[in-house]
Amino acid sequence: MRARLAAHALLALALAAGATVARAAEVEINPVVVSLGPGTKSAIVTVKNLGAEPARFELQARAWGQSPAGEMLLSATEDVAVFPPLLTLAPGEQRNVRIGAVVAPGPVEKTYRVFLQELAPPEKPEGPSQVRVLSRIGLPVFVAPPQVQDRTLIKGLAVAGGRARFQLVNDGNAHVRPTSVKVEGQGEDGAPVLERELTAWYVLAGGRRDYDLELPRDACAGVRKVVVTVAVGRDVLRSEASAPAACGP
Numbered sequence: 666m667r668a669r670l671a672a673h674a675l676l677a678l679a680l681a682a683g684a685t686v687a688r689a690a691e692v693e694i695n696p697v698v699v700s701l702g703p704g705t706k707s708a709i710v711t712v713k714n715l716g717a718e719p720a721r722f723e724l725q726a727r728a729w730g731q732s733p734a735g736e737m738l739l740s741a742t743e744d745v746a747v748f749p750p751l752l753t754l755a756p757g758e759q760r761n762v763r764i765g766a767v768v769a770p771g772p773v774e775k776t777y778r779v780f781l782q783e784l785a786p787p788e789k790p791e792g793p794s795q796v797r798v799l800s801r802i803g804l805p806v807f808v809a810p811p812q813v814q815d816r817t818l819i820k821g822l823a824v825a826g827g828r829a830r831f832q833l834v835n836d837g838n839a840h841v842r843p844t845s846v847k848v849e850g851q852g853e854d855g856a857p858v859l860e861r862e863l864t865a866w867y868v869l870a871g872g873r874r875d876y877d878l879e880l881p882r883d884a885c886a887g888v889r890k891v892v893v894t895v896a897v898g899r900d901v902l903r904s905e906a907s908a909p910a911a912c913g914p
Contacts (some may be wrong), residue, residue, distance in 0.1 A: 666876035690720035690783050690800055700763050703807030707765030710731040710804065710883045721784040722752040724762065733875040735866055744768045745777045745806055766808045774839040774870045775808040813839045817897050824891045824908035829878045831893055831904065842867050845896045848878055850888035859884040885912040
């Protein structure tokens with residue numbers, strides 16, 4: 666949030682100084698997820714410039730982990746090769762990028778991100794000063810194990826102090842991406858008194874996502890049970906906890 670505010674502040678200063686704003690490049694990428702593994706050591710990704718100006722990108726691979734809060738944890742890696750490392754696209758031009766795994770698949774899925782970082786165009790001395798908004802696009806890259814084992818669980822559901830807390834735990838050896846995570850508070854008669862749709866995102870192999878939901882005060886007093894449902898592929902996981910004093914300590 667601080668970085669976003671700082672960027673907005675710099676943009677405002679630049680505009681106040683009379684600079685114009687240039688938009689980030691518009692590109693079309695296909696596919697947006699790269700799946701590698703046994704029998705598939707590399708893949709082709711097409712990048713097309715949909716804009717009216719040339720676009721330049723630097724491509725870099727990073728190892729990708731996650732914190733329990735869902736934040737990306739990135740680090741340098743040589744496990745994934747990307748070619749070409751620099752990409753220049755004329756308006757309307759389409760180019761292929763090859764992404765390949767240098768390491769062999771292991772018993773647990775390996776996860777990476779390939780970033781396309783837009784580079785600023787050369788400055789034109791005769792042109793007006795500009796503030797360039799540069800795009801940064803991250804493609805998930807998965808190197809699957811020989812055998813995928815799925816085991817996703819809802820753990821630790823507890824309701825107290827006006828909050829509902831639980832964990833979505835991936836005990837399998839490959840990533841999962843839920844399509845929905847829902848929390849429902851039920852009253853004495855089992856009817857819903859509150860419903861919340863939470864952020865559903867990747868949970869990497871061996872990882873977890875922690876959820877902490879504040880229950881609205883106007884509905885909290887009527888909650889007697891909390892039910893969590895998570896849709897993962899064709900499965901719907903369910904966990905429930907009684908909440909006789911949801912607003913209490």
